[in-house]
Amino acid sequence: MQTNTPPRSPRGTRRTIRLTRRGRIALIATGAIVAGTAVAVPLLMTDDEGDPRPTSLVVPEGWRATQVYDAVDKALALPAGTTKKSLAKAHLRLPNDAEGNPEGYLYPATYPLGENPTPEKLLTAMVDTANEKFTGAPIAAGAQRNALNVYQAVTIASIVQAEAATEEDMGKVARVVFNRLERGMPLQMDSTINYALGRSTLHTTTEDTKIDSPYNSYQRMGLPPTPIANPGEDAMRAAIDPTPGDWLYFVTVKPGDTRFTADYAEHQRNVAEFNRLARSASGGARDT
Template identity: 80%
Template structure:
């Protein structure tokens, strides 16, 4: 929490596995090859995109995997002709599906197309489409909620509860107040949101803006999508991770204040242990 005098209503349940600006959006399987001078050349055979990575991180990972100049994949968006929903307005955030993609004969356009096509197959089928309709939203809105869930929840069981907090707040006309949306706006990953952060002028500032952010804030996996269309029943409006493995959900603001105070006490006592434990997810 940013200051002692302000109680934030929610807090990200985990630390992202990235340092700001670092490229860790994918992992590759190296394949030994022989170069023309007889030396061994190790090149990646595939690229694995983990759940929760942002589009910008994925572009960087593709550039690195294909040994391309930085920024090449981002510039390839226009040529890729991706089959995105109208609401996306050409922005593939949320639709670069987390999976492992082969790199043989790959180009940025081919990889981006494969990711979006995979997302469309997973998202536009009966379970997700019907689940979105059941909750009075379209698939793009469900993906947006799933991206918040993916970014906020520490564990899969917590995903359904985080989704329920989102729904409960939307239904009550409350701002979402999710730190993950601020982190997206500021292109960072941190648990230390300040009062100043909550006042930034951005459509992704869910402390000041009502409703969902204009786009997804990450690329969610199947577990987060399931949570978004079938949230766990409950009346929760607040949650905070007190320590790794202990995220507390409540509908009572005073109880939440006590939980936040306990979380702050734990982080002051063992900040390095807390961050390390969460970063190992």
């Protein structure tokens, strides 16, 4: 996220967060961080005797719903688009705010395919797992403590999942989100732009930030209308219990070096260093 907006003057000490109703994506699977891709590659497990038929489907942390749909289609050897079309008859137990969109509630986990697997069965298992994780303590209590409902907490967690490179950074990214919301600043998260454009990239152009989309957090205030990915446990924990701090900006200058600050001038210096490194190297770092 390129956070170009200087801070506004604090509006008193009230705790109410004004929210709407409503980048790099890190996919953590089997202990490894896998770069997000536009097309899902299902992570399948076969039995110990070498039967080529998959027995389980692994949904990594941070996959978007579209990636999950593609993975289910591949796992079940179905025509592309079958799983997405099955949403209408799956009768998923989603919160009212989701308006039928399961983004954020396709919980990252390993799902056994079992006998006679169908897209409806797998999607139901994912959403039921999410409800089990999200609606009980401490998630529900943590959301309420931060003046959020659970759906808003999941939305914040999805941004954290997409933006943070490490578990330690997740709490800090969450704090930046809260600090910006409390100050009436746009979030300016590249991950929301990527979601709107259906891509995963480390660089966002000025033209990208002008797109007409409810997910354009450079132009729109508050949270995006839905989660932008399916967050895991660490991201959810960060969303309900962010690290204390006054940060408003962050930039990953190089891998392993993400800098958080409340000072706009310092952030601009960090961005300049990022740009210098980006010009002299191929890939690697990202501006946030």
